[in-house]
Amino acid sequence: MKDIYNYIGPIHEVLPMTGLPERGALxxxxxxxxxxxxxxxxxxKIDRIDKHEKLLPEAxxxxxxxxxxxxxxxALPGFLDSHTxxxxxxxxxxxxxxxxxxxxxxxxxxxxxGIWDTVTHTRKATEADLVAGIVKRADLLISRGITTIEVxxxxxxxxxxxxxMLRAIQQAQEKTAATLIPTCLAAHTVPKExxxxxxxxxxxxxxxxxxxxxxxxxxxxxxxxxEQSSFTPENIRPYFxxxxxxxxxxxxxxxxxxxxxxxxxxxxxxxxxDHLEASTAEEIKLLAQxxxxxxxxxxxxxxxxxxxxxxxxxxxxxxxxxxxxxxxxGSAPMGDLLAQAAILGTFEKLSNAxxxxxxxxxxxxxxxxxxxxxxxxGNPADLVLFKTDSYANILYHQGQLKPxxxxxxxxxxxxxxxx
Numbered sequence: 001m002k003d004i005y006n007y008i009g010p011i012h013e014v015l016p017m018t019g020l021p022e023r024g025a026l027x028x029x030x031x032x033x034x035x036x037x038x039x040x041x042x043x044x045k046i047d048r049i050d051k052h053e054k055l056l057p058e059a060x061x062x063x064x065x066x067x068x069x070x071x072x073x074x075a076l077p078g079f080l081d082s083h084t085x086x087x088x089x090x091x092x093x094x095x096x097x098x099x100x101x102x103x104x105x106x107x108x109x110x111x112x113x114g115i116w117d118t119v120t121h122t123r124k125a126t127e128a129d130l131v132a133g134i135v136k137r138a139d140l141l142i143s144r145g146i147t148t149i150e151v152x153x154x155x156x157x158x159x160x161x162x163x164x165m166l167r168a169i170q171q172a173q174e175k176t177a178a179t180l181i182p183t184c185l186a187a188h189t190v191p192k193e194x195x196x197x198x199x200x201x202x203x204x205x206x207x208x209x210x211x212x213x214x215x216x217x218x219x220x221x222x223x224x225x226x227e228q229s230s231f232t233p234e235n236i237r238p239y240f241x242x243x244x245x246x247x248x249x250x251x252x253x254x255x256x257x258x259x260x261x262x263x264x265x266x267x268x269x270x271x272x273x274d275h276l277e278a279s280t281a282e283e284i285k286l287l288a289q290x291x292x293x294x295x296x297x298x299x300x301x302x303x304x305x306x307x308x309x310x311x312x313x314x315x316x317x318x319x320x321x322x323x324x325x326x327x328x329x330g331s332a333p334m335g336d337l338l339a340q341a342a343i344l345g346t347f348e349k350l351s352n353a354x355x356x357x358x359x360x361x362x363x364x365x366x367x368x369x370x371x372x373x374x375x376x377x378g379n380p381a382d383l384v385l386f387k388t389d390s391y392a393n394i395l396y397h398q399g400q401l402k403p404x405x406x407x408x409x410x411x412x413x414x415x416x417x418x419x
Contacts, residue, residue, distance in 0.1 A: 005064035006381070006410040009038030010052035012072040015391050016375035017361050023288075023320040026353035033391070036271040039075070040064065041381040044409035048398075049375060053139035067405075067412060072389040076356065077373045078147030078382035078406065080363035081337050083274050083295055085152050085185075085322035086137040087130055087165050087172075090121025092329045099304070115189060118329050122165070130168035131175065137327070137335070138176040143414050145384035145403040146337060149178050150324070150367060152223060154185030158193070159208040160188045166218040177413040181367050183251065184213055185241055187224035187231055198235045206242045214246060221271075221368075226261035233264040240268045249368050255279045256300070266290045272322065272366040275300065276309040284310060288317035293366040295322040296358075298344040299332035311348040322366040323358035339399025352395050376391075381410035 009245045014034040020026060026304045038055035041064075048055060059066070095113040107115050122130070141149055151172075153165035161183035162184065169182040185401075186205045194201045213219050222243045224236050230253075243250055249271050254261025256275035262283040265273035272286060274295040287294045291356065296309035315321050323344060334340065337359060364373045372379050386394050387403040394401055406414035 004043055005047075005059065005062045006041040007038060007056070007059035007064040008041070008067045008075075008383075008407065009056060009069060011037045011039065011069055011072040011385070012041070012377065012389060013391060014049060015074065015076045015356070016049065017077050017357065017376045018376050020353070020357055020361060022362065022365060024318045025315045026351055026357055028351050028353045031353050031391075032357075037075075037372050039375070039381070039383070041410035042286075044381055044411075046375060046377055046379050046381050048377065052173060067407075069385070071387060071406065073385045074388050074391045074394070075375070075383050076391065077142075077360045077375050077385050078408065079145045079337060079359045080148040080367065080373065081141060081325050081327070081359075081364045082150050082151055082272070082322050082366040083147045083152075083297060083326050084335075085154065085326070085328035086117055086149070086335070087151050087153060087169055088136050088155050088329050089125035089129060089133065090118055090329060092333070094116060095330060096303070096333065115330060116192065118155050119157055119191075120408050123161050127168050127171070130165060131171045134169060134172035134180075135175045138172065138178045138180065139333070142176070142178050142406055142408075143403065144336065144338060146158055147178055147382040147384070147406065147408050148181065148369075148373075150181040150365070152183045152185040154188035154223070157186065157191040159212070163207055163212060163216075163218070166213065167216070170218055177408045177411075181221070182219040182223040183211070183223050184219045185223040185225070187222070187236060188293065189225060189230045198231065202235065202239050205239060206398065210242060210246060210248075217414065219248075220307050221249040221251060223251045223253065226264055227256060228258055233260045235386065236264065240264070242288035244268065251366075255283055259283055262287055262292075265361070266292050271368045274313070274324065274326075277301065277307055279310055281313075284313050284317050284319070287371055288314065288319040291320070293322050294319045294345055295324050295366050296344065297324055297332065298340040299326045299334050300344070302334060302340065303330075303332040308344055308347050311344060311350060315350070315354060320362055320365055321354065321358050322363040323355065324366070325365065338394070342395045342398040345395060355395055356391075381407060383407050391411045
């Protein structure tokens with residue numbers, strides 16, 4: 001089979017995100033910055049990054065497809081959003097308005113809102129409806145520089161409906177250029193049909209859902225919401241135990257309103273513990289001393305008006321910190337990872353290096369991809385180009401400087417349309 005070559009250049013500034021530690025604090029001086037570069041891509045993976053004037057003749061000799069960059073651009077690895085709920089139907093705009101008007105979660109639920117509003121709409125939606133919604137949102141994320149997206153189920157809350165969601169995610173993968181990472185979140189909350197019978201619902205998930213997910217290769221990850229209103233560290237144990245036996249990766253909605261979830265995550269060797277707004281010094285130390293990625297979700301803070309997760313303290317203690325959007329129809333409707341990460345950085349005093357690592361190389365750890373996403377030889381050629389002469393402008397504009405071009409496996413999948 002003939003090798004396929006692509007070439008991108010000249011690029012004014014490349015931040016390959018190489019040579020950085022996977023955990024702990026980072027200074028901007030830790031970032032490697034390459035100037036006047038070209039990127040040679042072979043069969044969708046990076047073959048070489050070198051000075052444009054040196055690499056261009058070689059690319060032409062190889063017959064590479066050329067992407068000529070005119071003007072000053074900065075290139076980074078494609079971003080990863082390691083926690084989203086973009087498979088859903090319906091809207092919770094009324095919830096948002098009620099919440100901002102001072103109504104409680106219970107008030108909203110009594111008025112027909114809350115998670116059950118989304119569950120009801122998602123159950124009514126066809127598989128095709130869900131596929132269309134996922135693709136529309138995934139393509140929007142691509143335009144924002146995100147090339148890999150974790151997508152959870154969790155609004156079906158029955159084996160039949162959870163399978164519908166996971167099949168929709170699988171089908172959506174064929175219709176979007178982004179890489180979709182499916183996660184089974186059947187343990188989102190106990191469905192009304194079980195009337196608080198948590199043990200019975202967990203048993204149903206274990207016996208009826210997990211084997212089918214494996215048979216159809218629908219997901220390699222499971223998630224659970226550990227919170228007073230959903231599952232406890234004790235009653236979720238059979239779910240996690242079975243998941244480990246079957247070889248699933250585990251991730252946890254942890255410490256959003258009360259603590260306990262992060263300890264369960266560490267105890268079960270979860271790849272990530274996500275949220276952490278309620279984490280105290282004890283949980284921060286626990287996560288920092290583990291290999292569980294601490295994933296913070298500023299979108300939930302902005303949607304709910306609560307405190308940000310303690311990102312600064314997690315980094316200073318030595319944790320692996322990822323940043324994700326939590327895009328969902330209820331508590332985090334914005335879905336703009338770059339804007340959220342920039343705002344988080346302002347409130348938590350994060351360096352540019354820490355933010356960019358949190359949405360690239362450290363986010364990859366949260367997804368347990370098994371490969372690096374840094375821009376170096378042998379890695380997938382997923383990259384995002386911003387029209388700027390300095391990477392510092394990307395976060396300075398707090399998400400308003402949008403990507404001009406996005407590449408997936410060396411192919412251009414988004415370009416800003418100019419008049």
